Amino acid sequence: MKNLFSFNFFHRANLLPDYSFLGTDIHSHILPGIDDGAQTLTESFQLLNGLSELGFERFYATPHVIADRYPNTPETIQSALKKITDVISNRGDTFHVEAAAEYLIDESFEHLLDGKGIMTLPGKRVLIEMPFVAPSPNMEEYIFKLQVNGLHPVMAHPERYNYWQNETEEWKRVVKLGCELQVNLLSLFGYYGKGARNRAFDLINKGWVSFLATDIHNVQQLSVLKAGLKDRSVAKLLSEHEFFNNRL
Numbered sequence: 001m002k003n004l005f006s007f008n009f010f011h012r013a014n015l016l017p018d019y020s021f022l023g024t025d026i027h028s029h030i031l032p033g034i035d036d037g038a039q040t041l042t043e044s045f046q047l048l049n050g051l052s053e054l055g056f057e058r059f060y061a062t063p064h065v066i067a068d069r070y071p072n073t074p075e076t077i078q079s080a081l082k083k084i085t086d087v088i089s090n091r092g093d094t095f096h097v098e099a100a101a102e103y104l105i106d107e108s109f110e111h112l113l114d115g116k117g118i119m120t121l122p123g124k125r126v127l128i129e130m131p132f133v134a135p136s137p138n139m140e141e142y143i144f145k146l147q148v149n150g151l152h153p154v155m156a157h158p159e160r161y162n163y164w165q166n167e168t169e170e171w172k173r174v175v176k177l178g179c180e181l182q183v184n185l186l187s188l189f190g191y192y193g194k195g196a197r198n199r200a201f202d203l204i205n206k207g208w209v210s211f212l213a214t215d216i217h218n219v220q221q222l223s224v225l226k227a228g229l230k231d232r233s234v235a236k237l238l239s240e241h242e243f244f245n246n247r248l
């Protein structure tokens with residue numbers, strides 16, 4: 001899908017000026033100390049300030065929910081979020097932070113499928129991820145059950161699952177099931193290797209990607225996002241497609 005507004009926005013310099021064309025980051029690990037993202041409140045604000053300088057204004061913190069590693073619940077997530085929002089209201093920062101979560105869809109996800117106790121993005125969207133070693137055998141069933149319960153799954157970083165990097169038909173099937181796709185900006189810059197970069201470009205060119213996000217975990221990734229603004233092929237790709245971050 002062509003996006004004439006963003007085409008004009010990028011056209012002058014053929015470069016991305018910043019990420020304000022997205023505005024909202026729907027996938028980030030900025031909450032302090034509850035997963036493998038920011039470990040302290042100081043680090044949370046290093047990430048938030050850095051992303052804000054790069055043009056983002058709204059953030060959905062999406063900590064991992066992985067039963068045996070990060071057994072987060074709405075309570076642990078809300079209490080970590082409060083540490084951030086307390087500082088924001090004291091300082092009067094202009095950016096806005098809310099929380100959802102990133103759910104690993106393994107067997108332990110089953111008890112959340114009824115939607116009770118699940119942290120969602122706007123529009124009752126649920127950010128899900130598959131294991132990196134092999135596809136979730138129950139993925140199709142889980143997507144269907146979420147939908148039956150009025151929820152809308154969004155698959156995080158489809159380009160990063162090595163086992164499906166050459167399996168276009170699998171992604172076509174996921175999209176046909178009504179699952180939205182979210183690509184990581186870092187993938188576009190080669191941060192996770194050539195395979196992920198090529199797959200990200202291909203999924204976007206097929207018009208199957210609804211959202212872009214940072215999936216930021218640490219300050220080092222800020223410099224990759226900043227350097228990426230000089231990547232002309234990414235700027236061209238993104239100028240030719242529309243994303244829905246700002247509609248949430």
Ligand SMILES: [Fe+2]
Pocket residue numbers: 027028029102156215
């Ligand atoms: Fe993530």
